[in-house]
Amino acid sequence: MSRFVERHPAWALIVIIAIAVALWLIFAVWPPGLEEAVGRKRVFLNAVFNGITLGGLYFLVASGFTLIFGLMRNVNLAHGSLYLFGGYVGYAISTATGSWVLSFIVAFILTALVGVLLQVIVFRRMEGQDLRQTMVTIGLSIVFADLMLWACGGDFYQVQTPNWLIGPVELPLITAIKSSGEPVYLRYPMVRLVIFAASVIIGVAMWLALNRTRIGMIIRAGVDDRDILAATGVRIQLVFVLVFAFGAGLAGIAGVVGGTFQSLSPGEDIRFLLASLVVVIVGGMGSIPGAALGALIIGLAEQLGSVYIPTYAIVVTFLIMVLVLAIRPQGLLARR
């Protein structure tokens, strides 16, 4: 962090000012002039919270994608299919047993199993041929999409939110002051906050596991140079399978989360594949903190964009990607 400030003082200043402005916008009571210019603070705060929680969901999808890419140089374009598969599994389990937590566990295990099968049957056979692997994942995503359409039909499904998470909570953020002088606090759906907290915990745990444990050390070494790692006696194929399973499992969890937040239908797989592509392009391929930053930026841009410039929301996301590619083609937090 301090190195970044030393090397790019101007950028650091801009970032600090932007963060300060954002904090002020979130915590301060807006003066009437500002409310007239941009609208009510409640709308803004809701958009920000929706953006951050959506960013959490994007992070769950994209972190598995970027982890798999970072280690195996395999752009898994079937990642969106794994997301949708996890969502359908979660829906089936939660309607069958009524347990929301159980649906996460089963979705994780089943998508992880699919991931293991993919790695063992398909990707191991064409190691190092990254373009061919990408083509295969495209073919797989078509096959999976059609199989899931066959099995689940074209309907919309929504995973039932458990009772203990239904309803809003009041946050200590003032949206407005009533004429009586009484402050109005922001009310926000509990389930979204819980899910966001969970994705933060998963993100931090992943970071810790990668940076503080032995298996994390092996994975980082594999990212840097997998041939030398294999030469030191590490069973690299086992590591590949584990990482692929974990990344796929994360996509499955994200599917259940997405099914609770939003809904599951054919086409969501491509939407989330695109989202994770943009997130990792912005954040930097193969970097977990990059995925977190990218997910936050894209989530916020999407939600704020859809509130303030509804027709061009998707263009904002795209422009961010173009801007990042123009300034830092390797992504914001990639090392390369």
Added chain:
Amino acid sequence: MSLAHDARVTASPATMAQRAARTWPEINNPAAWVVAVILVIMPLIASGFFLIEIFASTLILGTMALSLMFLAGYGGMVSLMQLTIAGFSAYMVAVFGISGNANISLGWPWWLAVPMALALATAFGTLGGALAVRTEGIYTIMITLAIGAAFYYFTNQNWAIFNGHTGINTVATPRFWGVNWRADIPFYYIVLAVAALCYFAVQYLSRAPFGLALQGVRDNPRRMAALGFNVNAHRIAAYAFASFVAALAGVLQVWNYRQISPGSVSVGACIDVLIIAVVGGITRPIGPFIGALIFVLLRTFALDFLVRLGLDGNRFRLLIGLGFLAIVFWSSDGVIGLWQRWRQSQKRDANRSGGGHRHG
């Protein structure tokens, strides 16, 4: 390392010989002449349905896939936005020309609207290419896919120009010299002429200095840069040319269906173009047309075929996906590669039995 790379090794001896001779490879190939004659007299053989739904569609899709084949085969850049460029050009024809949505279309005559659409689509593709060449290999796939998807969602959301998810309908088609050029037979000849033009242009470029430099860039960008070639300029120029080819196909596409909607530029359709090019074979310009023929035949007849086998007719995409997987698994050069391998094994047998020597 890559599909294009692997395939180059197998294809190079033949192409090298042709390059030395500096002639069109088709001239001495009897099969090419037979195909050309069949294509020209097709309206005598085929009915209107076959002529337009099968052969014109094949040629249009093939031309789109040809632009991808040019980028991927000679430039080593797999771009998934070729359909997006074609769709953009189709939208521009509808927006500048005459259509049923009078509030959007500007009502220009076709001879103004089409060059405008071609110019804008080429500019769009070149800009996208300039963005994509900042990265390499698999990153290119991802960025062009993201561009294609962004365009799809944008057309869905934008009502001022692209008319949202309903798209633009009843687009006018050209009539001049007393001919309705959208009638089956004239339209078929337009499509055939454009496809042939693009085919020979790609064939020519692949042997022109620019194409050779591009292939050098594909094989070893660093060495080419050391030799004084501007690597990125070559790549962007390749994108510009491929965009023009795709834009031509887009104009034909909108004239064919007389309407354009976001469904025609969806992500799935973008991927279909890649499938067509890869299934056909990505090393030679004829590949995309073969792939397109297979694709169109499957799309048209898979339903009847599957129903006859007692299966669900809606599983057409499953069939396409499995076929694509099989091709990617077993042949690095699509159907052409399989055909070549089969021919070589035949030749080996013939040689063993004494005598047959290679020609063509």
